[in-house]
Amino acid sequence: MSIEIEHVNKRFGHFVAVDDVTLSLPEGQLTALLGPSGSGKTSLLRIIAGLEFPDSGRIRFHGEDATDVHVSRRGVGFVFQHYALFKHMTVFDNVAYGLTVQPRRLRPSKAEIRNRVTRLLELVQLDWTANRLPAQLSGGQRQRIALARALAVEPKVLLLDEPFGALDAKVRAELRRWLRRLHDEIHLTSVFVTHDQEEALEVSDRIVVMNQGRVEQEGTPEEVYDHPANPFVFSFLGQVNLFHARVQDGQARIGDLALPTAATGDQPEGHGLAYVRPHDIEILADDSAQGALAAVVEGITVVGPTARLELKVAGARDLIHAELPKSRLRSLGLSQGSNTWVRPLNGRVFVEPGRTPADPESVGM
Amino acid sequence: MSTIASHIHGTRAAAPTWRRATEEPAWVRRLLIGIALGFLSLFLVLPLTVVLYGAFEQGLQVWYAAITEPDAQAAIRLTLLVVAIVVPINLVFGVMAAWAIAKFEFRGKSVLITLIDLPFAISPVVVGLIFVILLGSQGWLGPWLAEHDLRVIFAVPGIIIVIAFGTMPFVARELIPLMQQQGKEEEESSLTLGANGWQTFWRVTLPNIKWGVIYGVILCNARAMGEFGAVAVVSGRIRGETNTMPLHIEVLYNEYLFTAAFAVSSLLAGLAIVTIAVKSLVDWRDERQRHQAAA
Ligand SMILES: Nc1ncnc2c1ncn2[C@@H]1O[C@H](COP(=O)(O)OP(=O)(O)O)[C@@H](O)[C@H]1O
Ligand SMILES: [Mg+2]
Numbered sequence: 039m040s041i042e043i044e045h046v047n048k049r050f051g052h053f054v055a056v057d058d059v060t061l062s063l064p065e066g067q068l069t070a071l072l073g074p075s076g077s078g079k080t081s082l083l084r085i086i087a088g089l090e091f092p093d094s095g096r097i098r099f100h101g102e103d104a105t106d107v108h109v110s111r112r113g114v115g116f117v118f119q120h121y122a123l124f125k126h127m128t129v130f131d132n133v134a135y136g137l138t139v140q141p142r143r144l145r146p147s148k149a150e151i152r153n154r155v156t157r158l159l160e161l162v163q164l165d166w167t168a169n170r171l172p173a174q175l176s177g178g179q180r181q182r183i184a185l186a187r188a189l190a191v192e193p194k195v196l197l198l199d200e201p202f203g204a205l206d207a208k209v210r211a212e213l214r215r216w217l218r219r220l221h222d223e224i225h226l227t228s229v230f231v232t233h234d235q236e237e238a239l240e241v242s243d244r245i246v247v248m249n250q251g252r253v254e255q256e257g258t259p260e261e262v263y264d265h266p267a268n269p270f271v272f273s274f275l276g277q278v279n280l281f282h283a284r285v286q287d288g289q290a291r292i293g294d295l296a297l298p299t300a301a302t303g304d305q306p307e308g309h310g311l312a313y314v315r316p317h318d319i320e321i322l323a324d325d326s327a328q329g330a331l332a333a334v335v336e337g338i339t340v341v342g343p344t345a346r347l348e349l350k351v352a353g354a355r356d357l358i359h360a361e362l363p364k365s366r367l368r369s370l371g372l373s374q375g376s377n378t379w380v381r382p383l384n385g386r387v388f389v390e391p392g393r394t395p396a397d398p399e400s401v402g403m
Numbered sequence: 404m405s406t407i408a409s410h411i412h413g414t415r416a417a418a419p420t421w422r423r424a425t426e427e428p429a430w431v432r433r434l435l436i437g438i439a440l441g442f443l444s445l446f447l448v449l450p451l452t453v454v455l456y457g458a459f460e461q462g463l464q465v466w467y468a469a470i471t472e473p474d475a476q477a478a479i480r481l482t483l484l485v486v487a488i489v490v491p492i493n494l495v496f497g498v499m500a501a502w503a504i505a506k507f508e509f510r511g512k513s514v515l516i517t518l519i520d521l522p523f524a525i526s527p528v529v530v531g532l533i534f535v536i537l538l539g540s541q542g543w544l545g546p547w548l549a550e551h552d553l554r555v556i557f558a559v560p561g562i563i564i565v566i567a568f569g570t571m572p573f574v575a576r577e578l579i580p581l582m583q584q585q586g587k588e589e590e591e592s593s594l595t596l597g598a599n600g601w602q603t604f605w606r607v608t609l610p611n612i613k614w615g616v617i618y619g620v621i622l623c624n625a626r627a628m629g630e631f632g633a634v635a636v637v638s639g640r641i642r643g644e645t646n647t648m649p650l651h652i653e654v655l656y657n658e659y660l661f662t663a664a665f666a667v668s669s670l671l672a673g674l675a676i677v678t679i680a681v682k683s684l685v686d687w688r689d690e691r692q693r694h695q696a697a698a
Contacts (some may be wrong), residue, residue, distance in 0.1 A: 089591055116595040122588035126610045136596035139606070184592075191597055273650045 039100045039227050041064040041086060041192040046095030048251075057251035063244070064102050065100075068221045068228045069396055070238035073248035074274065079201055080233040083247070086229065088112045099195065112195075115188030115226075119200040121180040123172040129183050130168040133158055134163055136191035150356075158186040162221070178209040178383040184218075189224070198230035200235070214241045235275045239263060247271050269388050272313045278354050279319065279358050281312040290387040295329025297385055311386070313386035316346065319360035322379040323370055330379035333358065335372050347372070349380055441452070444696030455666030455670045469666035477643040478651035481559065482628055483503050485647065489567045489627045494620055497574025502608070504575075505582030506590070522568055532635025534565055562647065565633035570626045574619035581615045582608075620683045625678045629671060 041063040048056040055078045063069050070077040077204040084090040086097060088109035096105045104112055124132050133155045146154065159165040161182040164175075164180040172180055183202055188196065201217070202210040221228050229345045232238050238245050246256040246272075255267040266272040283297060288310055290297040298310055324332050333357055336357060337348035345367040349358045358380060372378060426432075458466055458477065469475060500519060536542050539556045540549060548555055549580075555561045589611065591604040623697060631649040638645040646654065648667060656663035 082691070087595060088597070109591075110597050110599060112595075114595060116592065118588050118592065120588065122592045124589055124607055124610075135593070135598070135606075139593075139596065139598040139602050187592075187596065 041227060041229070041237070042096075042101070043082070043086070044096045046082070046085060046092045046097070047088065048078075048085060048092050054251050056085065059095075059251070059253055061227060061246060061253060061256065065227050065229060066225055067243040068218065068230070068241065069244045069246060070242035071229060071231045072235060072238040072248050072250060072274075073233065073254075075233055077248045077252040079233075079248055081251075083197050083199055083229060083231050086195070087114045087116050090100070091117070103386075113191075113193050114193065115193035115196045117181070117184050117188050117196070117198040117201050119203045121172070121177075121179055121184045123184055123187070125172055126290045128168065129159070129170050129172065129173075129175070130155055130376040131165070132183060133187045133190050135187060158190055161189075176209075177205050181205065181213065185220075194227065196226045196228040198228065198232050200233070203232075215312060217241060221351065224334045237293065239275070247274065249274070266313075266386065268313070269313060271385060272388075277316050277359055279316065280356075280380070281314060281382060281385070283312040284308075285309045285310045285387060285389055293329065293331070294380065295331070295381060295388065297382055308389055310387040311391040312356045312382065312385045312387045314382040316359040316361040318382060318384040319358060320381045320383045321347070321360055321362055321366070321370060321372070322365055322381060325379050327379070327381055330381045333378055333380045335374055335378060338367070338369075338372070338374060349378070351380065424627065441496060449546070451672055451675075454665055454668050457661060460665075460668035461662050461669070465662055466666045466669070469663035470662075470670065473652060474643045475663070475667055478646045478648045479670070481562070481644075481646065485563055486564055486624055486627045488563050489570060490620060490624050492505070492567055493571055493623050494574055494616070496571065496578075497578060497623075498612075498616065500575045501578035501582050501612075504579050505585075506587050516579070519572050522571050527565075527569060527632030528628065530568055531565055531633035534561060534568075534633075534637055536635055538564075545573060556637050557641070558645060561637040562634050562645065565637050566627050566630050569630055569633055572624045573623035573626065577615045577619035577622070578612055580651045581612055585611055614685050618682060621678050621681050621685075625674060628674060 041061075043061040043063075046056055046059045047054070057078070059078075059082060071082060073079050081090060085092050088107060089103070092105070096103055098104060101111070125137065127135070134151050136153065137151045142145075145151075151323055155168075156165060159168060164182055165188070167175060167179065167183070170184065185198075185201075189367055195302065198217075202213050204308060205213065214237055217230075230242075244256060244257060245259055245262045247254045247262060249270050254261055255271045257265075262271065265276055266275060272278060281292045281297075283292050285291075285308055290310060292312060314391050320327075325332065333349040333351045335347055336350050340345045343364050345364050346358045347362070347363055347367075349360060351358055360380060370378070410453060427435075453633070470479070500515070503509075504516060524639050525533075535556055537544055538548060538561065539545050540558075545556075553560075555564070589607050593607045594600075598606070627650055628647075631653075634647055635653075638647070638650060640646055640650055640654070642651075642654065648671060652664050652667050652671075655661075655667065
């Protein structure tokens with residue numbers, strides 16, 4: 039079941055929560071709605087579900103207009119961030135709920151309901167909790183029950199609002215991989231909301247990046263990560279360093295250094311800002327390479343196999359962040375206060391720095 | 404925890420009791436608890452004892468005769484009738500108002516919340532007078548009512564109206580904070596699972612507010628039986644016809660029939676005790692559920 043969203047707008051008072059969003063979510067894919075807090079992700083998801091009515095625009099499921107279809111008739115499964123399990127019902131009754139409220143002539147028999155609930159509880163690996171109350175389960179378990187409950191009515195579309203947002207890091211990582219496998223098994227069109235770019239990049243087929251109620255970019259995780267459409271998307275998908283650059287003859291120059299950027303050919307000439315990821319900053323032992331910038335190591339943090347450096351380049355206001363393998367750090371023999379040289383290896387130049395989540399100067403450099 | 408405890412025992416075996424840094428000294432605690440208990444016994448337990456003593460002083464038979472005498476029976480019947488009408492009305496109104504306030508955003512919401520509290524803010528006598536002015540024979544709607552042969556003031560409908568007005572806030576006030584705190588995600592879940600509004604109300608909303616509803620009904624019921632001031636103004640105090648239990652007690656008292664007055668009072672006092680018992684039960688259940696949720 040594909041989902042088409044056409045020119046959807048939603049205001050709360052004077053605040054524009056969803057601003058003319060048009061999207062097409064292909065059948066069978068797991069799409070992430072990614073954006074900072076307040077960017078309208080939840081509002082858009084609730085409009086798709088029918089929990090909120092758009093001020094204008096249409097929602098189509100598989101080409102059929104669903105805009106005015108009541109939430110209880112849309113056939114969507116919705117999973118809330120805080121689970122929203124029925125506190126006073128056992129796990130079994132929670133999962134069975136969607137079946138037991140069906141009109142008598144459609145309702146499966148008691149035995150059939152029991153069968154289906156048991157199968158769903160096995161699917162989420164929690165069949166042993168059937169007689170417990172939600173309060174007796176952990177957060178991760180509750181969220182899996184919420185998922186089983188949503189799946190019980192065999193929805194055509196599964197919508198999840200920050201499903202792992204309230205869980206701790208380890209459970210989060212486990213559950214999102216599990217969700218990915220589950221999605222592959224049951225062939226649903228799924229949309230999940232997250233503000234965590236890592237989560238979106240890891241599990242989704244498509245990413246829709248949102249900001250201030252608008253769609254900034256959509257595409258596969260690789261497309262969005264490797265070819266960000268604008269400075270906002272670049273900054274939001276990970277840490278960046280900003281360099282002032284001159285753009286000339288399809289090349290960006292930072293001082294003496296020509297930056298081999300991915301797509302500068304179509305850039306107009308003039309002053310630009312180069313966005314460089316920390317792992318695209320090369321650390322050099324000497325100044326033999328052309329265009330290398332002299333820097334002083336201000337701080338070193340080692341996280342597992344990766345070392346993160348903070349470097350001060352003469353004349354620059356902000357620190358440069360670089361990432362390299364721990365082994366490389368050791369072979370360079372760097373420590374705090376060492377003198378070294380850095381060179382941006384790869385980056386993206388935007389001639390007119392448009393909207394960014396914060397003052398561009400403070401983002402990286 | 405156990406290691407800490409054993410450590411403390413080990414080093415301070417002579418004084419195993421230890422207190423938290425923020426706790427008051429023992430004498431302060433005892434003084435405060437003592438004052439609270441003393442106050443309670445003076446103003447609650449003592450009067451209750453006096454009522455029960457007065458009621459049963461001359462034996463069970465006198466007590467029984469006093470509450471089965473025709474006028475007393477009429478007062479009890481009228482009170483029960485009023486309660487049977489007023490409590491369901493205020494139950495439905497309270498749930499609807501709390502639902503609207505907690506689950507929807509609309510203009511004039513704060514005005515509605517204030518209005519619900521109004522009956523608590525006005526003196527019952529004034530409430531009675533308002534309805535006499537509105538519905539009495541000299542009142543605004545009086546001529547119209549007289550034309551249609553409807554007696555409201557100095558009759559049972561008037562009593563029901565003023566009591567319904569005076570006890571309106573109990574259920575709503577109990578439920579508004581409860582429903583606001585619970586939010587609407589469970590209801591929304593129910594809807595996405597295909598339930599309609601009616602099913603959602605009965606199967607999700609009501610079970611979640613059940614104890615709040617029970618508590619509100621208990622309070623509403625107790626107050627409806629005990630209401631005096633407003634009823635005194637609108638009822639006309641016709642013996643055996645428009646006297647509720649509190650009015651009947653006053654009549655007996657004014658006629659120096661103290662034992663009979665206390666006997667009927669003991670019924671209301673008994674209701675108060677039942678109310679407190681049920682309230683404790685509700686609180687206890689509440690507490691236990693919260694413990695379970697936290698565990
Ligand atoms: N029911 C509502 N009433 C008023 N404002 C709302 C409501 N729901 C959302 N908003 C506002 O709309 C904006 C977008 O909210 P939301 O869609 O929840 O963003 P996100 O999920 O991306 O954090 C927020 O600034 C929020 O304050
Ligand atoms: Mg949100």
